[in-house]
Amino acid sequence: MTVIQTIIRPEVLAMSSYAVQDAAGMVKLDAMENPFGLPPELAAELGRRLAAVALNRYPAPRPQALLDKLREVMHVPSGCEILLGNGSDELISMIATACAKPGAAILAPVPGFVMYQMSTVLANLEFIGVPLSAELQLDMPAMLAAIATQRPAVIYLAYPNNPTGALFEVAAMEQIIAAAPNALVVIDEAYQPFAERSWMPRAAEFPNLVVMRTVSKLGLAGIRLGYLAGRPEWIAEFDKVRPPYNINVLTQAAAEFLLDQVAVLDAQAAQLRAEREQLAQALAVLPGVTVFPSAANFLLVRFPDAGKIFEALLAARILVKNVSKMHVLLTNCLRLTVGASHENAQLLAALRAALA
């Protein structure tokens, strides 16, 4: 064994770094990014705001103006506090760190967002992945049995779920919240701009619920800003494990400015919802193709041979996500981010050719 192998934890030695494929020159439909960018006049004004930021100073640890603006614009209910993360990825890590008692477990339906499991493993906790039903909905008998027997500390429910795209049934989620009074249920609403449904109005209703959001899928993936809303008792504990200056000054200034302009981003989201419906309909009539219902800015699609289709798209310079090996429920599935109209047209043309 080398020194490195003796020092580094075996779980880390066994991992690979989070892989992001090089997308230079490609139609990028793999990462649920908003394709539009800011209108030029907004970008110019943003530039002026950012130029005025004092880069020599540390950021405010709890930037009150930004917190107030988020509360107002995102309709965070009274009775809730807000915690900011460097992306919701960081919030997920903070939750795992704060709950990392020996023997504790974190539960999530699978297939689900990979960071739930990764943060669990890195915090030395046990991950309980409960498979979804064949319809990609919550398998309630299995969920309730896992909660009763394995007593997880934290339960993640993504609403809608990634990579499946579906919203879980509200009644089933309520049943899970009621069945787990000794756990924290985290509802992850990363795709809320495309779902038009939200648990946010209920974020203070239950003693064991918090709601997590991000501005990434709304069109600001580059600034890395996530937020967690919930009862002050929970937020105060997670705040203790937050790296002191986790939200940098440029992100704070950009978010404060752009939250005033959220109507621009909301209109882009509405456009993507319309594109999603058109793309889903066009895909559904292709031979041998199954499109799953989606409330997100991506579509999970099953093909006769996903590997072959993925390669054909790559050859056509279109990058999507091949999720077919992630879980048996995703066999032969690709996850296609909904892009701008001309990108979706390119995707459809390449798919028609590949399936012919």
Ligand SMILES: *Cc1c(COP(=O)(O)O)cnc(C)c1O
């Ligand atoms: C993309 C995504 C996130 C991560 O968001 P960031 O704020 O960019 O870290 C969280 N949860 C789900 C389900 C996602 O798909």
